[in-house]
Amino acid sequence: MRFIATLEHSPDNCWAREENQDKAVEWITQLDQRAEEHGVELDGAYATPTEHQFYFIMQADSFGAVTGFLGPPFGEDHDGHVAPVLTLDESIDAVIED
Incomplete structure (x- = not known):
């Protein structure tokens, strides 16, 4: 199953702040290992630093795997x-009866 995650933090809790940088570097450099x-399976991992958001496109067998x-x-x-x-093709199959 494919999932899209959008995660946002406040400017006060930004991972680019000096007090959070070690945590950020550790989490990001271990991204593939954590996955x-x-x-x-990560299909993409993106950030918009000025918007304080991260985006992940991933595949997993369960929601529990994603939350872990x-x-x-x-x-x-x-x-x-x-x-x-779902992909657009999958969504057509899911809503249109043959």
Whole structure:
């Protein structure tokens, strides 16, 4: 199943702030390892630093795998929205009866 996650932090809690940089560098440099540990396949990981947002496109067998991947410290410092999504072709198959 494919998921898209949008996560946002406040400017006061920005991972670019000096007091958060070690945590940010550690989490980001271990991104692939965390994904593998939780059974998540990353299709893309993006940031908009001036908007204080991260975006992840990923595939996993369960929502639990995704929440494990996005867990502490990332999940503690961000508000987010995680949604399962379908490709447009998959959505047609899901809503149109033959």
